[in-house]
Amino acid sequence: MHPIPAVPPYRVVGLETVGSTNAVALDHAYKGDAGQLWVVAGRQTGGRGRRGRPWASEPGNLYASLLLIDPADPARLGQLPLVCALALADAVDRMCGTHRLVRLKWPNDLLVDGAKISGILLEAAVVGEGRRAVACGFGLNISHHPELADYAAADLAGLGYRVTPEIGFGALAESVSRQLDRWRHEEFSGILTDWLSRAQGIGMPIRVRLSQDELHGTFVGLDEEGRLLLRGADGSMTTISAGDVFF
Template identity: 65%
Template sequence: MSTLAFDGRVREVPGVAGYRVAAHAELGSTNSAALAAAGEGDPGNLWIVAGRQTSGRGRRARPWVSEPGNLYASLLTIDPVPPARIGQFPLVAALALADAVDTMTGSYGLIRLKWPNDLLVDGAKISGILLEATMLADGRRAVVCGFGLNLSHHPELPDYKAANLAGLGFPVGPERAFEALAASVAQHMARWREAPFSQTLDDWRRRAVGIGAPIRVRLEDRELNGIFSGLDPDGRLVLETGDTRQTIAAGDVFFDGAALGTSAPGQPAG
């Protein structure tokens, strides 16, 4: 039976114990549908997949282009880890997606990671990851991680370079992409819960771009310039500005072309 039947029915994910999936031909937003399922009492470990989104969104409510042919999938979890560790989730998700892309393309090491959770190929962004959380009536926390992966097309936007796997020479369909993602996420979620987070950080750093390079960090109320000196033990960005060091939990990071391994000066990273 097909992993993604696109009929809205909830099924077990083949080969991934403890996870279920409901695939829809079209949804407004897979994240919104996953949050709605949590509000209706779903126990979690539920994937919501859409062939197309009509109201997809990225960080800070930016629109996310969601035409057919790409992968749009959101995972609902309930209290995946203690609240103090939720901030580590973006790095776990990015590493899981990077490993999944290696698997689905058979090209290991293709992906580089830009803090906290952007996937790059030759400096071009190929994905988006959006985490959202809400408290349920019984006091539990529902956390949804949405993945958008450019398989067959990508947006042409003025503020950053984007690409898709087919255009890079790796034709992959949504079903194959979801199978690889579901297996990889299950593996990384288990390690996140059971092993020291330092293992995830070490793997993330091996794929990282820009460590040691000058960066610009755009926060909600200001921008900061400094050196990306590394990550703290919880995966927050450490920025050196003059004689001071500060940790940043969330923000938009921009590198120059050299830091990304590209020749485009001033190219923002995402």
């Protein structure tokens, strides 16, 4: 694994192989780490997606998690997946030299021509003295991509962009730092507007898979907290906080 660039004021731990960068980050939190810590790995043996689905994590892609401790009032943490998705979308443009290459699928998937190029997983835990630790995990398909059962997938190399994981991490770390500063010090409405400007599928029929159900309707947009608004065939509006969207 090549040296990982420093990203002050954040600290960086670079590892060759881990089970999961999120798990390593949360382990640091349980041991009293103050946060502001990036964990970057060349390979994951136990990478996970949403709902515990396995995520292929072989060398050549970017695998990184940022540990935050008490990043915001708990009521605002539902906004964080959108902040992370917007940061990664901006980072992809920076590392590829493109303008608005990716579209965003709620809440935090990045798409290019309808194919998924990333995975973002946020995991939270309460650690010593009631501190809330959040691991923001990013996986970006740089050199290769997994074959997914429910989605088309792609990678930057296959799309014609020559990027290394080290360049990718530098762009990601800078973008995440900038978007987190916005989130902490400005109204969320600005981030929400930027997210919506990249949104895929507004006005389209979608289905949303929940933990115990599946809903069908029209993707109207997001509410002021970033929750999905789904209009049913009877005109009723449903607000959804978490789910998998399919077009």
